[in-house]
Amino acid sequence: MKILLINTNRMKPAIAPIGLDYLADSLVAAGHEPYMLDLCFASDVTADIGRAVGDFAPDVVGITIRNTDDCYFSGGAFFLPEIREVVQQVKTISSAPVILGGVGFSVAPLAVMDYCGADYGIAGEGEVALVQFLDAWKRRSDIDKVPNLLWRNGSRIRQNPVRYIDLDKLPPRTRTFVDNPTYFHEGGQAGFETKRGCDMNCIYCADPVSKGRRVRLRSPQRVVDELKALLSQGIDYFHTCDCEFNIPDTHAREICRAIIDGGLGERIRWYAYCSVVPFDAEMANLFRKAGCVGINFGADSGSDYMLYRLGKSFRSEDLIRTAKLCRQHGITFMYDLLLGEESSISANDPQAQVARQYLTRVWQEVKAAHPYTGPTTPLHIKDFTVGKVSGDQAQQICQNIIRGQQAYGGGTYNFVGGLSKCMIDHGWVNGTFDPAP
Numbered sequence: 001m002k003i004l005l006i007n008t009n010r011m012k013p014a015i016a017p018i019g020l021d022y023l024a025d026s027l028v029a030a031g032h033e034p035y036m037l038d039l040c041f042a043s044d045v046t047a048d049i050g051r052a053v054g055d056f057a058p059d060v061v062g063i064t065i066r067n068t069d070d071c072y073f074s075g076g077a078f079f080l081p082e083i084r085e086v087v088q089q090v091k092t093i094s095s096a097p098v099i100l101g102g103v104g105f106s107v108a109p110l111a112v113m114d115y116c117g118a119d120y121g122i123a124g125e126g127e128v129a130l131v132q133f134l135d136a137w138k139r140r141s142d143i144d145k146v147p148n149l150l151w152r153n154g155s156r157i158r159q160n161p162v163r164y165i166d167l168d169k170l171p172p173r174t175r176t177f178v179d180n181p182t183y184f185h186e187g188g189q190a191g192f193e194t195k196r197g198c199d200m201n202c203i204y205c206a207d208p209v210s211k212g213r214r215v216r217l218r219s220p221q222r223v224v225d226e227l228k229a230l231l232s233q234g235i236d237y238f239h240t241c242d243c244e245f246n247i248p249d250t251h252a253r254e255i256c257r258a259i260i261d262g263g264l265g266e267r268i269r270w271y272a273y274c275s276v277v278p279f280d281a282e283m284a285n286l287f288r289k290a291g292c293v294g295i296n297f298g299a300d301s302g303s304d305y306m307l308y309r310l311g312k313s314f315r316s317e318d319l320i321r322t323a324k325l326c327r328q329h330g331i332t333f334m335y336d337l338l339l340g341e342e343s344s345i346s347a348n349d350p351q352a353q354v355a356r357q358y359l360t361r362v363w364q365e366v367k368a369a370h371p372y373t374g375p376t377t378p379l380h381i382k383d384f385t386v387g388k389v390s391g392d393q394a395q396q397i398c399q400n401i402i403r404g405q406q407a408y409g410g411g412t413y414n415f416v417g418g419l420s421k422c423m424i425d426h427g428w429v430n431g432t433f434d435p436a437p
């Protein structure tokens, strides 16, 4: 079948739609014909959609949703209205069914499908589910047996059970469907996955929702082959697309060894999202030798109480140990923090008002991000309130966060401020965060 795949993510710096690269390999292997319409750099979205639908005459149109919003408190960009317009335009000019997917879709599939008015959706991974959907659609039967599928039954949206796939049984990842060299030129890095899923219990996190709680690993050799496929296109800077690269740590070590044994350690550079634990000297050393140059740790807070409340598996002493190890091994690192803690103080407390003013400044000047908690996570964003911190402390932390982001290069990273006594004790307020021995 002919399937038009539309990338709706226009946010810059540009991030290639890796999900569509992966889907295309599976679609081609199953004998289908995928065609790409990438709206990321389009100057006239409406005209491009009209042309692609008219020229390709698809049997099915798939639309990927990476971000529902920019997750910036001060930015506040909400992308679903423009994506809904894309859905509506396609439905006006074509009789092909519209199916949604992507990680942004998967964090709240029912709500997004309802809002966008699409015919179908696939929550979670799409390689097997989309192929099965195309087969079912061709036969016009067994729609209710397609895993991960959302479909309309009268006025209701039904969701079939989720099935996890063995990642090593998927066809090799060629990375040729998406124009990765252009994305590399525009955005500076390409993504790659070493596994899917996270079985940890952080109460705000959408990753177990969108990727599943069951961790599924890819064989290190397959990951190296994929990196080589990208390297042959001139791409040598990467970012992991795992929830946390170092969980489970044995797999992260195996991936690093395979990269080193495959002769790539000196030829590529990569960044990773990691958990603060597990992290030890051997891991830091392996990461560095395998080409890791930067790690974004989900630190969240320096307060043991808050770490406990957030469901984190580490405590403040781990933050300090991990920071030291990164410094010792020459790995640039940053700590993502969650701004605002559970408050026991009343809204009229003058102390809280001063703190709020400074926090507002943090949002405005740093354009800090807020965590996406979504309706499907145990904790929703509305449960976060400004924490108990004095005005002076808040001002100092604010300055430190700004300095920290400038030092990092002012990139697109989430830099969410956290307020806690422990961080203050350990030097965050001085702008140095150099943990004492």
Ligand code: B12
Pocket (backbone or CB within 6 Å): 009, 011, 012, 013, 014, 015, 016, 018, 019, 020, 022, 023, 061, 062, 063, 064, 065, 066, 067, 068, 069, 070, 071, 072, 099, 100, 101, 102, 103, 104, 106, 107, 121, 122, 124, 125, 126, 127, 130, 189, 190, 191, 192, 193, 205, 206, 207, 210, 211, 238, 239, 240, 241, 242, 243, 273, 369, 371, 372, 412, 413, 414
């Ligand atoms: C790695 C990553 C980054 C890296 C990307 C590096 C790179 N070069 O690729 C960096 C650090 C740059 C980054 C930046 C941002 N990110 Co980010 N990122 C991720 C992360 C961890 C992985 C995304 C990924 O590539 N997954 C791997 C691919 C293969 O999976 P996938 O896209 O989901 O595709 C599969 C399925 O969804 C499905 N599918 C996909 N498309 C389609 C289409 C159809 C039709 C179908 C049927 C199926 C289907 O099949 C695919 C294969 O199974 C996710 C969290 C997560 N665990 O997924 C957050 C995540 C996507 N990021 C998020 C955000 C907010 C951002 C930023 C906006 C942050 C910011 N304010 O700057 C920016 C946006 C940048 C941009 N231009 O878009 C949020 C989005 C939340 C939301 N509700 O919108 C997420 C979910 C994290 C979170 N939990 O909050 N990010």
Ligand code: SF4
Pocket (backbone or CB within 6 Å): 198, 199, 200, 201, 202, 205, 206, 207, 208, 243, 244, 275, 298
């Ligand atoms: S924050 Fe990290 S460790 Fe916690 S559930 Fe999310 S991905 Fe897993």
